[in-house]
Amino acid sequence: MSLLHDPSGRIRWFAIFGVAGLIAGLVAAWWYARPPRPAPPPRAASVPDSGLAMPDDAIHRRFRRTADDSTAIKTRWVDEIPGFDLVVLSASQREIFVRFANAERCTCGCGYTLAACRAFDSSCDVSAPRVQTLFDSVKAGRIRSAARIRERPSASP
Incomplete structure (x- = not known):
């Protein structure tokens, strides 16, 4: 068995x-x-010296990249919007227009506000009609208040 x-x-x-x-x-x-x-074992973090580093002097410090935040750059306040004659607006209308243009984002994907997009990319096909519509609305009196819209930044000393 x-x-x-x-x-x-x-x-x-x-x-x-x-x-x-x-x-x-x-x-x-x-x-x-x-x-x-x-x-x-941990690898030693070594960066080969390419010899292309800028010297540390006053002239070359100006050309170094700063640690600017891209959000701060894209939302910076722009007082003059190229291509729009703000003289035809009253002072209060001009303030409303500039505040709205600095508060709303462009929808082209650049990440800038409408005012910054017009200032830094005047060829944008998306921001131009939006800013024109905003300008016409403020000029016609359809937008009368900028309550709860981004305030103009105070001047830094």
């Missing part, structure tokens, strides 16, 4: 699967019980 066959001669599948499961369990236990590999 064999361990794999019962008295009638049939194969004992239960015993075969049991032995296979026991072996798989022992292999898994050995795999997870072994010590972890040591971490590789």
